[in-house]
Amino acid sequence: MDYRNKMNEWLESSVIDLESKAEIENIKDENELKDRFYRDLEFGTAGLRGIIGAGTNRMNKYVVSRATQGLANVIKKRGTEAMERGVVIAYDVRFMSKEFTDVASRVFAANGIKTYLFSDIRPTPMLSYAVRYLGAISGIVVTASHNPKQYNGYKVYWEEGSQILDDIANEILSEIKKLKYEDVEIMDYKRTVESGLVEIIKSDLDESYYKKTLSKSLSEDIDKDICVVYSPLNGTGNKPVRYVLEQRGFTNINVVSEQEHPDPTFETVGYPNPEDIKAFEYSIKLAQELNADLIFATDPDCDRVAMMGKKSVGEYYAFNGNQTGALLIHYILNRLNDKNIIPFDAAMVKSIVTGDLGREIAESLGVSTFETLTGFKHICSLANLWDKTREYKFIFGYEESIGYVYGDHVRDKDAVISSMMIVEMAAYYKKRGKNLVEVLEEIYREFGYFKEDLTSIVLEGIEGSERISRMMKYFREQEFTSFGKIELKERIDYLNGYKDVAASNVLKYYLEDGSWFAIRPSGTEPKIKLYIYTKDEDEKRAVEKLREIKEDLLNKLYSIN
Incomplete structure (x- = not known):
């Protein structure tokens, strides 16, 4: 369907509220309208992730409710026991996270499915633990992880406590595709409370998670006065991480005050990804004042962590993943x-x-x-x-x-x-x-000296997506013999799977000296990623090989329009 027809159908829907319709009607940029309606926001194995706003290709309560109805249909197919086991929902600090959680719980309630909610924000790993602890059939985290502030997302988990794989994702997607927004069942808030189908999770779950986490410690013969700087980057990690470190007896954990409390604008960091050294600006400043031994930061949903270590007074080294x-x-x-x-x-x-x-x-x-x-x-x-x-x-x-x-x-x-x-x-x-x-x-x-480089080429919008496809196509079709002066040994294409590894849009090239690189489009962001690895007994030679391979690859990629 043409995006204009899709937009008009959306505007004529009796379900869409006036505020959302007005948001679209006030947009004058045709490219913006096209981007909002040229497709439905894709539900993949990571669930949903997109920019918050009105439209079929945006994160909003209608997209969330439709996805939830699709998941509810999958659960109902598994019978009464699955419905009674229920779904756990957690959410992070982002704009609309609590609202999307509320919508999802009301859809489940309307479908007779038990829902467990946390009383406040929680890290993503605690959702995984909660699914296992409560014996739930499924779980959802409303988060966009480390994406910029305008994004939010919806990740689905299954009964093992891990994110859904293709089999369940495809089953949910099949149900979603059958649905119009008008088909979604949703219960009003008052009836949801009266139904007893929504339950606030008790504190014993948190206590159990912390106990399990603390049980994994491996040494008490340590310096518990070590000076550490920590930044939660205004996300969910502040209380859980500090609590665990306090229980371990660490006495000198210093939190970056500007990034301590939840803030959906991520005002002091912009792009709240601790993989990016820019996210450590405030942390480094505090660490230098304290002569700290270690700096670490967690991302907004506290499932990823990066660290820096002291080299000498005032100098810190950023460790990669x-x-x-x-x-x-x-x-x-x-x-x-x-x-x-x-x-x-x-x-x-x-x-x-x-x-x-x-x-x-x-x-x-x-x-x-x-x-x-x-x-x-x-x-x-x-x-x-x-x-x-x-x-x-x-x-x-x-x-x-x-x-x-x-x-x-x-x-x-x-x-x-x-x-x-x-x-x-x-x-x-x-x-x-x-x-x-x-x-x-x-x-x-x-x-041996292992050196690595991750380069991401950001290509946004429809044109960017098409260019990424052309890049992958080019590399599949070319018969390369060498990269960075090193002969090619083997190319592996995972498009149809390889050995025990499932199918994915990834190319991996092994070179004769043991170096290798891989190319893949990101599954959650508008970028193509390039991973390069070298190894040598001589550090300088490992670095030089890395530079040569990267230069060769980027020249090839940027030549593709």
């Missing part, structure tokens, strides 16, 4: 090994675009490593599988985009437990006269 993952793996597995409690069937899982240093560390200690597609829905799917087969024991999962989980009580990346382990790790080494920069250098000397 691969380095932080390798440090955590090295610390956790060596402490487990010291206690002689690494399970014989221990395994860790990483994504196919995550570096290999963590794998080499794990395998040196007898721990198997498995790869999955990008995203913790895939990483934790192996933990779910091993629950049934008992073939392996899931110890650790991570990906280069600063997501980590230690233990199997949460089936998603968890910045609460990761923050605890990061501070414990830094405090352990400080007790031994080392900082994390020095520890990383020791790891490199033992395993």
